[in-house]
Amino acid sequence: MIDKCPNDGTRLILVSGSEKPCVECPRCGFSAPKNYMKIKEMFCFVSVDPGDGNEGIITARMGSMAMPLVGADMDRVESLVPLVKKLQKESGTIVKLLKFTTRGELEF
Numbered sequence: 001m002i003d004k005c006p007n008d009g010t011r012l013i014l015v016s017g018s019e020k021p022c023v024e025c026p027r028c029g030f031s032a033p034k035n036y037m038k039i040k041e042m043f044c045f046v047s048v049d050p051g052d053g054n055e056g057i058i059t060a061r062m063g064s065m066a067m068p069l070v071g072a073d074m075d076r077v078e079s080l081v082p083l084v085k086k087l088q089k090e091s092g093t094i095v096k097l098l099k100f101t102t103r104g105e106l107e108f
Contacts, residue, residue, distance in 0.1 A: 041101045043077045044070040045084050048094040058084065058095065 046055040059066035060083060069084060071077040077097070088095045 039072040041099060042072055043099050046096050046098055048096060
């Protein structure tokens with residue numbers, strides 16, 4: 001579930017229904033589940049354009065937002081498979097599951 005920061009109403013925070021400990025936003029005290037792993041690899045579902053082979057990350061609509069179908073662990077990826085298979089069947093789109101294992105940290 002996605003929720004808004006209760007103080008300024010603009011910052012979006014992903015909130016899960018898990019029983020994991022929460023961490024508080026230092027800015028406003030809004031809490032969200034604690035991260036549970038260091039990301040060493042990423043998986044993403046991509047659609048493939050038949051003409052030129054170009055790829056794009058598949059997204060799913062959640063209200064007015066688009067959620068990219070990506071994950072950093074197989075539990076997450078496996079939870080997306082039924083949705084991806086349904087999208088693939090209904091659209092006839094070629095779909096690939098990609099795995100990225102090189103990690104680089106960039107400053108922003």
